[in-house]
């Protein structure tokens with residue numbers, strides 16, 4: 515039987531739960547910023563599998579690391595030590611504020627570990643975690659509860675207790691949320707799913723200060739902003755505020771499912787044997803992929819180039835914005851995580867614009883119901899950026915008011 519987009523879609527739609535809204539393409543291969551579907555169409559990927567394939571599809575160093583590790587050892591559980599897992603933890607410790615690492619398999623799981631650590635390290639009676647309106651922390655019940663967006667809660671109540679939502683960027687509002695039960699403030703340094711929304715300037719400094727004054731833990735969810743996406747290995751490193759706990763996932767394994775929660779030695783000591791665990795966490799193949807990914811990102815000049823290309827991309831997006839002021843309001847983002855924020859009229863067309871880009875074989879999405887999100891592989895070149903910009907300009911031009 516021939517595999518075409520249509521035949522794969524027909525079979526999939528029969529057997530899958532319908533919780534995903536998918537485009538009608540079945541992707542069969544990828545290299546760099548390009549994807550190819552079952553009918554032979556080529557796409558320019560400006561979403562990277564939702565900020566995951568940061569080194570592009572099938573980066574040779576990662577593919578080699580996966581193949582070599584897969585032929586040697588795939589899994590042993592955390593009853594034993596392995597070298598790939600150790601090497602990855604060493605790299606994370608050497609290149610962040612952290613002393614200690616817990617390995618998980620996804621962003622939500624890394625956040626679950628962070629939530630459990632924040633609670634157990636803070637002692638009895640202190641369990642409330644303050645999160646910010648517009649945040650996204652995952653789809654497990656606890657991380658959905660941490661996600662301060664009612665649309666993610668509907669139908670799943672009762673949710674786990676102990677999450678308090680503060681108004682985005684409001685200094686006074688968050689202070690009022692603190693009670694004797696509060697143990698932590700958790701936020702993304704820049705909200706990805708919430709519409710590529712940076713926090714107001716000095717707000718993170720204020721959160722750090724607030725945490726220090728009230729003996730609270732500061733938790734950064736860098737699942738989307740981490741791993742070079744914003745032009746430093748982690749966003750906190752250029753924002754000048756250090757958290758107590760940080761979570762990483764998405765691009766960590768350049769496509770292999772892996773997440774991590776990192777913290778200080780002092781806090782880590784609360785998670786004694788028996789308090790938390792994962793069967794697959796720290797899987798040797800996923801860790802080998804992550805080690806290879808980090809080594810590429812840490813090589814001389816890589817992150818500087820992400821900054822430079824990010825600046826270039828934002829400048830080009832600003833040109834597009836100025837040509838279509840009826841639809842586009844402004845540009846925001848860091849490094850190569852950028853959003854073109856729509857006007858009210860533009861928001862209504864967000865889905866149409868993303869679909870029109872798809873028809874032109876450029877993959878982007880619409881985040882937070884307000885911004886076109888661009889998260890190309892970090893290896894994207896200026897020619898590819900220019901191509902996406904030209905098509906975006908055409909697509910916006912062809913939108914009927």
Ligand SMILES: *Cc1c(COP(=O)(O)O)cnc(C)c1O
Nearest residue numbers: 620621622650651652706737738
């Ligand atoms: C994607 C994302 C998550 C959830 O990660 P999963 O791997 O889908 O569980 C959590 N936090 C942030 C900021 C994210 O962008």
